[in-house]
Amino acid sequence: MLPQPPVWFIAIAFIAALGPLVFFHELGHYLVARWFGIGAETFSIGFGREIAGWSDRRGTRWQIGWLPFGGYVKFTGDMDPASQGARKDLPPEVAVRSFHTKPWWQRFLVVLAGPMANFLLAILIVAGLFAIQGEPRTPPVVNMVQPGSAAAQAGFRPGDRIVAANGRGIDDFSQLSEFVMLRPGADVTIQFVRGGQTFSTTAHVRREVQRDRFGQTFQIGRLGIYATGRDYQRVSPLRLLPDAAGFTVRMTRSMVDGIWQIVTGRLSADQIGGPLKMAQIAGQQASLGLVDFVWLLALFSINLGFINLLPVPMLDGGHLAFYLAEAVRRRPVSERAQEWAFRGGFAALLTLLLFTTVNDLGSLGLWERLERLIG
Structure with a gap:
């Protein structure tokens, strides 16, 4: 049996895994937004107070937050980093570059670009591993x-x-x-x-x-x-990307399959892991070597892309659902309805975070140790 890596090693491995994946995700949003002429006020890796950053000539503040669990792009005109609403007092020359003044299909593609960037990154990583190792x-x-x-x-x-x-x-x-x-x-x-x-x-x-x-x-x-x-x-150069894409599709289908098994009660919800479990796995794979860690990056990237496509308010999938509703109704969903949906989505995500944290602590043996101490 292999020993568990030390906590400091797990923390470094988790940040090393999550940081590039979040950056690539947000870069997908940012590049497609620029393509449509949408301005960006802030590009942040991590949340909270800025610990390092710089401003480019377009006025975008590129920063690193002290809490390294995610990131965001705050577009011109956004009231907050989650793009839940638009400011009303924008001058015309600024409003034309605002995210919320663009047609629904442009906003849809900007939001979709984040998860798609993660799938693309996974395909590129797997293609590189196939080129080095073979399939x-x-x-x-x-x-x-x-x-x-x-x-x-x-x-x-x-x-x-x-x-x-x-x-x-x-x-x-x-x-x-x-x-x-x-x-x-x-x-x-x-x-x-x-x-x-x-x-x-x-x-x-x-x-x-x-x-x-x-x-x-x-x-x-x-x-x-x-x-x-x-x-x-060995995989021919012409087959690297198609085979890597096929692998990514199979992994995504397995995730859908796993969620369905849990929802229908055929698989225990105890199998769901959260940030602590992800950090532990990152540390374990990093301790096994570079190749194992890179394989994990591909799987994490697929996971990040897939989760963000779930139709839950606060996630990209929730925004996409609102834009599709806007396309069908020919008018945006009311701000009040969106506000309540985002509140519900936040509550659902917080509940899931608490549940998975309890699971993670159990898998780390905390509850067994407490039971022995109490007993």
Whole structure:
């Protein structure tokens, strides 16, 4: 079992991971806004009081806040960094560069550019790793079936080639593993090819508690089938970006899948992690080496892009929902409705933060230690 990295190392790794991802996210907003002639008053990495910064010739203040958990771009005319409202007292020469005076579709694209920048960054990182390491590939062919496992009861044999799970195509064994891991205790329908014929069977995924290299436990689903060893295949330069994009799409789909499993009660909400868990994982991966840490950056970038697309007020997805409503109604949603929506979104995000923090502290063993002290 590997020792946990020290707290100072975890903090540095988390800031080193989050800072560039937030910068790239906000840069997406900023560049598309400039394309549409929208001015920017502030470009901030981190919140709170400025600890370092400078102003460019366009009047934008580029700054670093003391609280390194996010960032924002405050556009010309915004009442606050969240772009929740526009100032009414702007002179005409300033109003023309204001975010809120632009057509809904321009505001939509400016907001969408942030999450899309994170997906693009993930694709570039993965493409670079594929170019250096090659693309990890494992054919979805059964090499061994564990006796008494869910796969054995479902009738799988060595040589079977998995082609689909619950109707979802399987091209690589890792796709099957990711699909099954999110479904402990579920019944899944699997299609496979044996002797040139396609068959279908239903398997009841077993629950398995695992412990990672740092001693942390978590629950996953297991079928009990094993494939041949993974190898790294060289990727032609023309296939680097498409293959990296395919990887990003699969990871995003896994996140959607995981959220759906939690919402429907098939996966425990205890599996949801928050900032403390992310920081711990960043420190752990950094301690394993540069390549592991860079892989984590790609996954964090996908996660940041995906979460910001959720239709929750206060997130980019909430703004996008308002702009789509404006397009349908041919007029903006009322300021009062937006205000209440943002309040509700803030309350929901705060509740989620508290919930995930409790989960994180539990995964760090705090509650067990308190129980032992009290007992």
